[in-house]
Amino acid sequence: MARALITMPSVAKRGEVIEIRTLIAHPMETGYRRGDEGAVLPRNLIRRFTCRYDGEVVVAAELFPAVAANPLLSFYTVATTSGTLTFTWEGDNGFAQSESVTITVT
Amino acid sequence: MKPGTDERASRADTIPAASRRGLLQGALGLGVLIATRPSRGATPPDLDDAIRAFAGGAKVSTGKVQLEVAPLVENGNAVPITVNVESPMTATEHVKSIAVFNERNPQRDVVVFTLGPRAGRARVATRIRLATSQKLVAVAQLSDGTFWQHGVDVIVTLAACVES
Numbered sequence: 001m002a003r004a005l006i007t008m009p010s011v012a013k014r015g016e017v018i019e020i021r022t023l024i025a026h027p028m029e030t031g032y033r034r035g036d037e038g039a040v041l042p043r044n045l046i047r048r049f050t051c052r053y054d055g056e057v058v059v060a061a062e063l064f065p066a067v068a069a070n071p072l073l074s075f076y077t078v079a080t081t082s083g084t085l086t087f088t089w090e091g092d093n094g095f096a097q098s099e100s101v102t103i104t105v106t
Numbered sequence: 107m108k109p110g111t112d113e114r115a116s117r118a119d120t121i122p123a124a125s126r127r128g129l130l131q132g133a134l135g136l137g138v139l140i141a142t143r144p145s146r147g148a149t150p151p152d153l154d155d156a157i158r159a160f161a162g163g164a165k166v167s168t169g170k171v172q173l174e175v176a177p178l179v180e181n182g183n184a185v186p187i188t189v190n191v192e193s194p195m196t197a198t199e200h201v202k203s204i205a206v207f208n209e210r211n212p213q214r215d216v217v218v219f220t221l222g223p224r225a226g227r228a229r230v231a232t233r234i235r236l237a238t239s240q241k242l243v244a245v246a247q248l249s250d251g252t253f254w255q256h257g258v259d260v261i262v263t264l265a266a267c268v269e270s
Contacts, residue, residue: 068185
């Protein structure tokens, strides 16, 4: 499990647009670099990111080698109802990670 | 009279007429070549193809999109970028996706965000790698089928590792 950090408000007013910042530890090896022996370091990337609000996808992203290591993704969503936001990262070599954060909407 | 001035023949007199003509023609041709090269503002073909493919052949207009990135970047390994699109983000009028393309990395694509009315604000940010000084273009697809773009030239001091 890679370390992931989610920054978002835990409480919001109904209809308020909140900012969510996500960070996950991952080398994002491009597949273009060569190691010390000269062999190409194999590609190891996070390919997809999804943010689901109570099961419905609100924001998704497709990542390519040009995204920096330890990908930071910042976006917004509307605080509709109290519930759970689930963040998933999927990538090469079967990488799959999920984090959930609850939000209280008043 | 000063000694030596009479002996100093003019340079032009020592070049035969035929090669002088050839030199002049060559210089004229070179001038034409420089004049017809693409202007500094033109987008290179690969980047154009990537943008065109994303837009599915639709016209991509400049505007509505704001790509925020520092014009001079110290470290190309983690360059913060933000893309902001002015949009009410309602069910009938919103941004469907935002794509960022580059000019000189090994691959044109950088990131593609899929949004919708539930995103609330069409503003996304991330950190990217830049292999060298180049142009970045952010393209937004709106719910009404139109595409908008904004390009920024970035100078990179320390390039991201393409080959270590």
